Amino acid sequence: xxxxxxxxxxxxxxxxxxxxxxxxxxxxxxxxxxxxxxxxxxxxxxxxxxxxxxxxxxxxxxxxxxxxxxxxxxxxxxxxxxxxxxxxxxxxxxxxxxxxxxxxxxxxxxxxxxxxxxxxxxxxxxxxxxxxxxxxxxxxxxxxxxxxxxxxxxxxxxxxxxxxxxxxxxxxxxxxxxxxxxxxxxxxxxxxxxxxxxxxxxxxxxxxxxxxxxxxxxxxxxxxxxxxxxxxxxxxxxxxxxxxxxxxxxxxxxxxxxxxxxxxxxxxxxxxxxxxxxxxxxxxxxxxxxxxxxxxxxxxxxxxxxxxxxxxxxxxxxxxxxxxxxxxxxxxxxxxxxxxxxxxxxxxxxxxxxxxxxxxxxxxxxxxxxxxxxxxxxxxxxxxxxxxxxxxxxxxxxxxxxxxxxxxxxxxxxxxxxxxxxxxxxxxxxxxxxxxxxxxxxxxxxxxxxxxxxxxxxxxxxxxxxxxxxxxxxxxxxxxxxxxxxxxxxxxx
Numbered sequence: 001x002x003x004x005x006x007x008x009x010x011x012x013x014x015x016x017x018x019x020x021x022x023x024x025x026x027x028x029x030x031x032x033x034x035x036x037x038x039x040x041x042x043x044x045x046x047x048x049x050x051x052x053x054x055x056x057x058x059x060x061x062x063x064x065x066x067x068x069x070x071x072x073x074x075x076x077x078x079x080x081x082x083x084x085x086x087x088x089x090x091x092x093x094x095x096x097x098x099x100x101x102x103x104x105x106x107x108x109x110x111x112x113x114x115x116x117x118x119x120x121x122x123x124x125x126x127x128x129x130x131x132x133x134x135x136x137x138x139x140x141x142x143x144x145x146x147x148x149x150x151x152x153x154x155x156x157x158x159x160x161x162x163x164x165x166x167x168x169x170x171x172x173x174x175x176x177x178x179x180x181x182x183x184x185x186x187x188x189x190x191x192x193x194x195x196x197x198x199x200x201x202x203x204x205x206x207x208x209x210x211x212x213x214x215x216x217x218x219x220x221x222x223x224x225x226x227x228x229x230x231x232x233x234x235x236x237x238x239x240x241x242x243x244x245x246x247x248x249x250x251x252x253x254x255x256x257x258x259x260x261x262x263x264x265x266x267x268x269x270x271x272x273x274x275x276x277x278x279x280x281x282x283x284x285x286x287x288x289x290x291x292x293x294x295x296x297x298x299x300x301x302x303x304x305x306x307x308x309x310x311x312x313x314x315x316x317x318x319x320x321x322x323x324x325x326x327x328x329x330x331x332x333x334x335x336x337x338x339x340x341x342x343x344x345x346x347x348x349x350x351x352x353x354x355x356x357x358x359x360x361x362x363x364x365x366x367x368x369x370x371x372x373x374x375x376x377x378x379x380x381x382x383x384x385x386x387x388x389x390x391x392x393x394x395x396x397x398x399x400x401x402x403x404x405x406x407x408x409x410x411x412x413x414x415x416x417x418x419x420x421x422x423x424x425x426x427x428x429x430x431x432x433x434x435x436x437x438x439x440x441x442x443x444x445x446x447x448x449x450x451x452x453x454x455x456x457x458x459x460x461x462x463x464x465x466x467x468x469x470x471x472x473x474x475x476x477x478x479x480x481x482x483x484x485x486x487x488x489x490x491x492x493x
Contacts (some may be wrong), residue, residue: 001043013414026479038110039063039083042136047210048096051148054254055116056211057139060081065139074118078141083112086446096252098122116328121146130322135211145281151247155201159245162198163269166431167383197433199245201425202238205275205378206231206248206462210255215280218401224253226403227276230391233413234276241421243433258377272352272420274383275378278403278434279367279390287399288367290390293349294380295373348385348427354388356419363411364392389416407491421450437487451486464490 043058057063057080064081087115089102101117122143129138155163207227208214214223231248238246247268249261256264265273279290353371360366367390379386391412392399402408428434437448448461457480461468474491482488 018062041085044087049254050152051150052144053097055141059137062137063139076116078114080112082110159198160269162196196431196434200432201270202246203270203273205232207277217394218397223278230277230409262381275388279393280395286393287396288365290367291353291357291374292388293353342382352423355422359415359419369403449488
């Protein structure tokens with residue numbers, strides 16, 4: 001009896017073990033049979049710039065990509081491992097880009113292949129980005145156009161050469177002071193038979209852009225759109241004024257890196273850099289405009305960075321094709337020269353900032369009554385005076401409404417330019433038209449007057465006690481027509 005019971009229990013236990021094994025095997029088979037979830041391409045975004053086009057693939061998880069080019073015809077192939085396309089690539093607006101068509105297909109059963117048909121030669125670069133507060137995983141593909149300028153209306157080569165000579169002369173003057181020698185003359189000006197009368201170049205930077213929208217207002221207004229509209233109006237103001245020319249660091253909805261913005265300004269030989277933004281805060285109450293220059297600590301730290309050996313090999317003071325590279329100077333001289341440059345630049349920035357702040361105060365409340373200083377990357381150019389202007393708080397409903405208004409955008413642009421112009425009227429570059437006009441006045445031959453809204457030629461003549469015919473003759477005017485911003489020479493009695 002005991003033997004039978006023992007056998008029965010052993011058989012039952014054996015059956016239980018077999019059943020458990022069968023269950024476990026079934027679970028394993030079920031897991032193995034379940035397919036691994038593919039990575040999804042949720043969206044594809046495109047931004048076209050003058051010198052490149054950027055594609056951003058929004059992915060459900062970190063992408064594994066292989067990208068290569070094909071010729072005859074030109075194509076770029078983007079292979080995404082274990083991925084499937086959920087976005088509608090056919091609806092992407094390709095206007096203004098090097099891409100004529102985007103095609104896609106499944107490859108090797110589980111992989112995704114995206115093919116870009118190209119209209120021109122490109123240099124592809126790509127990288128991945130981890131999720132942030134706004135976006136998930138991303139694959140960024142940049143197609144750069146060889147030989148193309150990043151600005152749509154670059155500086156004239158002749159004026160660029162004049163500017164280069166002026167920069168070289170200024171550097172020679174600084175070096176002479178450091179060595180205790182008489183300051184060098186500005187050869188580009190004194191050796192010329194006639195004054196160059198070059199334009200003052202203003203680099204106008206619309207903040208954010210492309211995949212970086214900046215701050216958003218209560219009604220969904222995006223900072224990148226508002227500041228681009230203001231920047232375009234500011235460029236129009238500048239270009240319409242004799243003696244000035246503006247270049248935009250971006251003239252569309254695309255992103256430009258912070259360092260690239262200052263490099264573009266240097267490449268265009270800019271005399272001044274102004275970056276346009278719209279402030280935001282977690283509370284809707286703050287209002288008003290602010291003006292920022294680089295902080296002294298920011299300038300000091302930037303000097304140290306520029307003195308690093310790796311920087312000295314590639315960065316220039318003034319951006320003059322190698323002629324202003326500091327690599328041939330000993331470390332002490334490099335430090336003194338750069339410190340002089342940064343100090344002068346910072347002083348110019350603060351002076352111009354005060355003028356801009358005075359003008360903004362006439363059309364808007366001021367969030368801060370003086371020029372603030374901070375270490376913004378776009379201000380860290382050692383040789384170009386720079387300002388960052390927070391035009392208002394887009395997070396405030398009232399200011400958001402005004403920032404959306406084209407008329408108010410124009411007022412902001414005029415105020416900014418009036419401040420910059422006031423600075424250059426006092427301290428113009430020596431080879432500029434503004435300097436020539438100032439020197440004409442100093443010579444006792446004429447004063448100068450900039451036309452304001454509502455002015456007429458006859459009223460200006462009467463105020464300055466000069467005949468209308470003389471005023472026309474001195475300014476070579478064929479009629480009494482004048483325009484706002486125009487500079488007139490007023491002959492002295």
